[in-house]
Amino acid sequence: xxxxxxxxxxxxxxxxxxxxxxxxxxxxxxxxxxxxxxxxxxxxxxxxxxxxxxxxxxxxxxxxxxxxxxxxxxxxxxxxxxxxxxxxxxxxxxxxxxxxxxxxxxxxxxxxxxxxxxxxxxxxxxxxxxxxxxxxxxxxxxxxxxxxxxxxxxxxxxxxxxxxxxxxxxxxxxxxxxxxxxxxxxxxxxxxxxxxxxxxxxxxxxxxxxxxxxxxxxxxxxxxxxxxxxxxxxxxxxxxxxxxxxxxxxxxxxxxxxxxxxxxxxxxxxxxxxxxxxxxxxxxxxxxxxxxxxxxxxxxxxxxxxxxxxxxxxxxxxxxxxxxxxxxxxxxxxxxxxxxxxxxxxxxxxxxxxxxxxxxxxxxxxxxxxxxxxxxxxxxxxxxxxxxxxxxxxxxxxxxxxxxxxxxxxxxxxxxxxxxxxxxxxxxxxxxxxxxxxxxxxxxxxxxxxxxxxxxxxxxxxxxxxxxxxxxxxxxxxxxxxxxxxxxxxxxxxxxxxxxxxxxxxxxxxxxxxxxxxxxxxxxxxxxxxxxxxxxxxxxxxxxxxxxxxxxxxxxxxxxxxxxxxxxxxxxxxxxxxxxxxxxxxxxxxxxxxxxxxxxxxxxxxxxxxxxxxxxxxxxxxxxxxxxxxxxxxxxxxxxxx
Numbered sequence: 001x002x003x004x005x006x007x008x009x010x011x012x013x014x015x016x017x018x019x020x021x022x023x024x025x026x027x028x029x030x031x032x033x034x035x036x037x038x039x040x041x042x043x044x045x046x047x048x049x050x051x052x053x054x055x056x057x058x059x060x061x062x063x064x065x066x067x068x069x070x071x072x073x074x075x076x077x078x079x080x081x082x083x084x085x086x087x088x089x090x091x092x093x094x095x096x097x098x099x100x101x102x103x104x105x106x107x108x109x110x111x112x113x114x115x116x117x118x119x120x121x122x123x124x125x126x127x128x129x130x131x132x133x134x135x136x137x138x139x140x141x142x143x144x145x146x147x148x149x150x151x152x153x154x155x156x157x158x159x160x161x162x163x164x165x166x167x168x169x170x171x172x173x174x175x176x177x178x179x180x181x182x183x184x185x186x187x188x189x190x191x192x193x194x195x196x197x198x199x200x201x202x203x204x205x206x207x208x209x210x211x212x213x214x215x216x217x218x219x220x221x222x223x224x225x226x227x228x229x230x231x232x233x234x235x236x237x238x239x240x241x242x243x244x245x246x247x248x249x250x251x252x253x254x255x256x257x258x259x260x261x262x263x264x265x266x267x268x269x270x271x272x273x274x275x276x277x278x279x280x281x282x283x284x285x286x287x288x289x290x291x292x293x294x295x296x297x298x299x300x301x302x303x304x305x306x307x308x309x310x311x312x313x314x315x316x317x318x319x320x321x322x323x324x325x326x327x328x329x330x331x332x333x334x335x336x337x338x339x340x341x342x343x344x345x346x347x348x349x350x351x352x353x354x355x356x357x358x359x360x361x362x363x364x365x366x367x368x369x370x371x372x373x374x375x376x377x378x379x380x381x382x383x384x385x386x387x388x389x390x391x392x393x394x395x396x397x398x399x400x401x402x403x404x405x406x407x408x409x410x411x412x413x414x415x416x417x418x419x420x421x422x423x424x425x426x427x428x429x430x431x432x433x434x435x436x437x438x439x440x441x442x443x444x445x446x447x448x449x450x451x452x453x454x455x456x457x458x459x460x461x462x463x464x465x466x467x468x469x470x471x472x473x474x475x476x477x478x479x480x481x482x483x484x485x486x487x488x489x490x491x492x493x494x495x496x497x498x499x500x501x502x503x504x505x506x507x508x509x510x511x512x513x514x515x516x517x518x519x520x521x522x523x524x525x526x527x528x529x530x531x532x533x534x535x536x537x538x539x540x541x542x543x544x545x546x547x548x549x550x551x552x553x554x555x556x557x558x559x560x561x562x563x564x565x566x567x568x569x570x571x572x573x574x575x576x577x578x579x580x581x582x583x584x585x586x587x588x589x590x591x592x593x594x595x596x597x598x599x600x601x602x603x604x605x606x607x608x609x610x611x612x613x614x615x616x617x618x619x620x621x622x623x624x625x626x627x628x629x630x631x632x633x634x635x636x637x638x639x640x641x642x
Contacts (some may be wrong), residue, residue, distance in 0.1 A: 004035040004042045005258045007240050009266045009274075010049040010092065013069075014058045016076035019314035019344065020267065020299055022084060026332050027296065027413060028265045029086045033467035034408055035262075039489040043258050045243050047092035048077060052232035053127050056218035066218040067095060080316055084325045085470050092243040094235055100220050102242040103235055106285065107211075108223045115170045115284045118225075121210045122163035126152035131233070131273075133159055136204055146561065147584075148624035154269045158624050167212040167228060174280040175206045181279060187292065189275055190411055191339045194268065194295045198275040209234075209277060237278045240264065241287070260288040263411060271295045294411045297341040314344065326469035327353045327510070333468045334417040350513040357510035360424050361461065364431065365476055365509060368454045372503050375440045375447070380501040382456075383449045390453040393430045394497050396423060397460050401494060404464060420464050427457040455480045455501040460494045472509055479506040545601040546617070546641035547573055548631055554588035557608050564588065568614070571638020573600045579607045580616040585626050597629045597641060 008028045011021050025046060032044040050070040059069035074093070081088065092099065110116045124133040124141055129152055141150050149159035182188065182199055189195040212228035213219070219229030238246070244258040245251025266274055274293055282289055301314070319328045331349050334356075336342040372378070386394065400423040407416035431454050439447035462476040466484065477484045481502035549570040557563040562581040570576050578598060597617040604611050618626040631639075 002040050003257060004032070004040045005244070005261045006032050006035075006042070006044050007261055007264045008046040009270060010047045010094065010236055010239050011077065012052075012054065013048045013050055013073040013077075014054060016073055017080045017316055019316055019319070022080065022316045022328075023299055023332050023336065024265055024267060024296065025081065025086055026084065026329050027294070027338070029088070030329070030333050030413060030467045031263065031265070031294075031408070031411065033087065033470065036486050037463065037467065037490045039487075042089070043244065044088045045090050045092060045240065046081070046086070046088045047090075047239060047243070048074065048094070049232070049236045049239075050093055050095045051219040051230075051235055053213070053216045053218070056216065057127070059218075070095065080320075083320045084316065084329060087470075090243055092239050094220075094239060098248060099239060099242045102247040103220050103230060103238050104223045105247045106238060107230065107234070110169065110284055111223070113284065115173070116167050116211065117170070118165065118167050120164065121166045121168075123161070124149040124159040125162045126155065126157065126159045128152070128157055129154045129269075132210060134201075134204070134207065162215065164214050165227075166210045166214065166231075167222065167225075168208040169211045169234070169281075169284070171209040171277070171280055172206045174283055175202060177283055178202050178206075178276065178279060181283075181289065185289070188289070189271070189293045189295060191295070193339070194271055194275075194293075198271065201272060202276060206276070209280075233273050233277060234281070237273065237281060240278075240290075261290040263292045263294050264290050265294045265296070268295050268297060292411065294338065296336070296338040299336065300341050300343045301345075319349075323349065323353065326472040327357060330357065330465075330468055333413050334421070335414070337414045338412065353510060354512045354514075356421060356424075358512040360421075360428060361465075361476070362509040364424070364428050364454070365458060365479055367431065368451060368458070369479060369503055369505070371436055371440065372451055373505075377448070377451065378503050380448065380451045380455055380503065382452050382498050382500070383445070386453070386497070387446070387449060389430060389434065390449060393427065393453055393457060396426050397457060397497075398495050401460070401464070401491060405491070417465075417468065420461065423457070424461055427454065427461070430454075430457075452501070453497070455482075456497045456499065459499065459501075463490060463494055475506050476509060479504050543601075544599060545573075546597055547571065547600050548595055548635040548637065548639040548641070549573075549576070549598045549600075550593065550595050550637050551591045552593070554591045556583060556588065557610075560608055563608060564591070565610070566591065566616070568596070568598060568616075569637045570598060570600055570614070571636060573638055576600065576613040577611065578614040578616055579610070579612040580618070580628075582616070582618060582626050582628065586628075591628075594628075595630050595635060595637075597631075 006028050008025050011017065028044060028046070032042050035042050048070065050066075055070060056066050059066040062069055064072070070093075078091065107116065121132070124138050125131070126133070131152070131154065133150060133152070137153055138150055145161035149161055151157065152159055179199065179202055182195060186192065186195065189198060211231045211234040212222045213231055214227050216229055219232065220235050222228035222230055240261060241255070241259060245255035246259070264274060271293065279289055316328075327349070331352050335348065335352060372380070400419050403419040404416045407419065431450065434450045436447050436450040439450060458476065458480055459482045462473040462482070463484070466473040474484050481504060482499065547570050549568040551566050551568050552575070553567045555565050557565050557579065560583070562583050563579050564583050564586070566578050566580065568576045568578050576598070599615040599617070602615055604613050617629040619629060620626055
């Protein structure tokens with residue numbers, strides 16, 4: 001009962017952290033710190049997911065091995081978490097040797113039990129999400145499996161058809177057990193409305209789950225079959241137990257101490273994997289279920305979900321440099337409702353910094369300490385008897401603590417800290433109504449009581465906000481010499497207004513922002529910058545010779561359902577025979593006498609037994625549909641693109 005285990009998802013390392021990953025991790029960190037305030041021993045797990053087809057493809061594009069590629073992003077994650085004061089206990093990588101061995105042992109156990117069998121799979125697959133479509137999701141798919149398939153329900157990108165030998169986990173055998181579990185544990189998924197979506201999915205019918213691939217080589221080798229690697233979700237989900245010692249002889253006691261997890265934090269786009277596949281894996285392994293899945297909504301920029309694929313992700317590094325970690329953590333925790341998608345804007349962030357942090361919390365501390373300094377007061381002791389107004393503030397203090405505890409019991413962070421914000425406003429109102437600047441001249445005892453009540457309220461505010469803004473709140477508590485120590489149940493002690501305070505001078509906590517400091521464009525990462533390893537030097541770019549050419553003739557290539565053969569007049573670069581895989585999108589007559597853009601210094605290569613002497617430039621709309629690039633007005637053949 002005195003331990004608390006919390007996890008984030010492990011993040012896919014095709015890019016450095018963005019605001020969405022920071023949001024999830026901050027929520028987990030705040031909850032972890034809250035439990036520490038109650039005297040609990042905690043374990044906070046985060047890390048990176050480093051296997052799968054998407055990683056292998058990105059590594060190849062970057063000219064690196066998959067391990068070199070994933071290694072290149074780890075320091076970015078760890079540095080970002082350090083900057084934003086993420087106090088994790090362990091950082092797991094799915095390439096860690098202990099994890100690889102444990103996953104292989106786990107798979108062998110399932111094979112021995114009869115829950116895994118070999119067969120073949122054919123269907124539609126989303127590479128970015130590393131997931132297969134269900135029959136329902138694949139309805140309306142094209143009969144031609146060479147075409148792009150239905151959109152993935154998670155990321156809305158096109159799927160592609162695969163057919164290969166693989167091992168299956170008997171997920172269908174756990175359908176009724178899962179439904180019984182949901183019925184008996186209605187708070188397994190929070191907020192509760194997410195549970196209905198999961199139940200509906202399971203009730204529609206579960207098919208056995210493919211848990212190995214032969215066409216992917218970057219992954220954990222499947223036990224006993226060298227042709228196969230482990231499907232990435234069967235690998236990744238197990239990190240929550242391997243990190244704390246599962247199937248490791250020297251860590252049995254550690255595993256027994258921490259499992260099951262108290263809460264696993266994630267975005268709503270991966271709830272199916274955690275609420276269906278993960279519990280089924282645990283049931284098959286005779287392991288306890290995690291107590292809660294906390295499923296938050298998406299961060300939106302304007303009207304769009306923030307997404308690497310859309311190129312609108314916010315860069316935490318810019319936010320850190322411009323506003324500091326505490327203000328950003330405050331905004332993510334208090335202004336983003338976990339129950340729904342929430343907008344993020346620089347204007348809103350700056351307004352919260354000015355109104356909530358500078359005007360309310362910072363100004364309260366500053367007014368009180370400055371007034372004490374003007375009247376040569378350094379030591380503040382509690383009065384023998386509190387006034388009626390002070391007792392009302394003390395009662396508000398107790399009520400707020402109870403409400404915060406209630407909301408955080410349900411992991412409703414934005415509701416909990418709304419109560420703290422109200423208490424800050426209540427304390428400011430008390431201080432202003434008592435007019436201590438007048439009492440200092442007429443009634444010293446009453447003056448000292450106002451200072452004492454305000455210090456006790458600030459002690460509560462600093463402590464309760466510490467999970468959200470650790471550095472700033474430690475500074476606040478230092479200003480009233482209230483030593484911050486994680487010793488026993490710190491929260492319970494906040495009800496006692498019997499402390500003596502020694503006032504100190506500390507730096508200004510928060511600075512008002514009169515107008516927008518930075519434009520949002522400055523902190524939105526450009527899509528092409530997401531994978532930092534893809535950047536090239538200008539010297540590399542100018543090596544590519546791009547010219548405008550006119551297509552003089554076009555004919556289909558026999559035996560190919562993709563290729564068209566074109567003769568292209570490239571001016572002083574000559575007439576080139578160029579092949580392009582655009583047969584599905586254009587008839588030959590659509591292209592004759594049209595101008596396009598061509599690479600003319602590629603090494604010639606054989607295509608269908610003939611030589612292609614260049615490459616046509618096309619744009620992909622994200623769904624596999626190609627459109628050739630053409631100048632907006634006629635150009636001289638051979639015109640160079642710069």
